[in-house]
Amino acid sequence: MMRLVILESPFAGDVDANIAYARSCVRDSLQRGEAPIASHLLYTQPGIRDDTIPAERRQGIDAGLAWRAVAQASVVYVDRGISPGVRYGISGALQAGIPVEFRSIEGRDVGQMISEAAL
Template identity: 50%
Template structure:
């Protein structure tokens, strides 16, 4: 089993949004377990004992999660619900240290994975990652449009 750090959104403007993000993180954990991996999602653990609304406690939780990441072989970034600041910190910490996989588990053509490899220096990792995800999502949209055109043509 490979050790995998799971990155997905946690914080949200409403309690319902946080609940939806927690439910999504649980789906991501199940997806990783289903791949035969040993996932770890610090954002499911530390908010149980730390106050995410307290900047110092949030920082402590993020730092602890990043430290655990040093033992991982893969960082799996689940992006169906967007990319948060905390997720970008995880991507930056993983860059050049381990494989970063971008994963989608919801939607019409999910599951789908793509591997992200940073091209530029450390200051560019977050911007490169956002651009990479946007490019892949545009490719997914083009693929779905093609599939829809083909299905209409065969009716």
């Protein structure tokens, strides 16, 4: 059975680059035998939620985090940094008692990235 994970990576900012990165993260997660939910790729599609409207952005983030009820882990990909939205996801996972894992698909030092983000 595939492990259910919430995938965390930045979205706001350089949206096009962040979408491309998030897609690579989904691919990596699938290759690890996981079933990831990447709500920032799903809910931000045209006609669903507008990420530039704060209330809609928050609703999309919260909808993705509702998956905590069934997720076995929150997987944070750190290559593009740890954004406020990613921090929010990490905090929610920790509060829910869900394990948080940090990963790099670009061979970066994950420990250093976490230290720089002051987590």
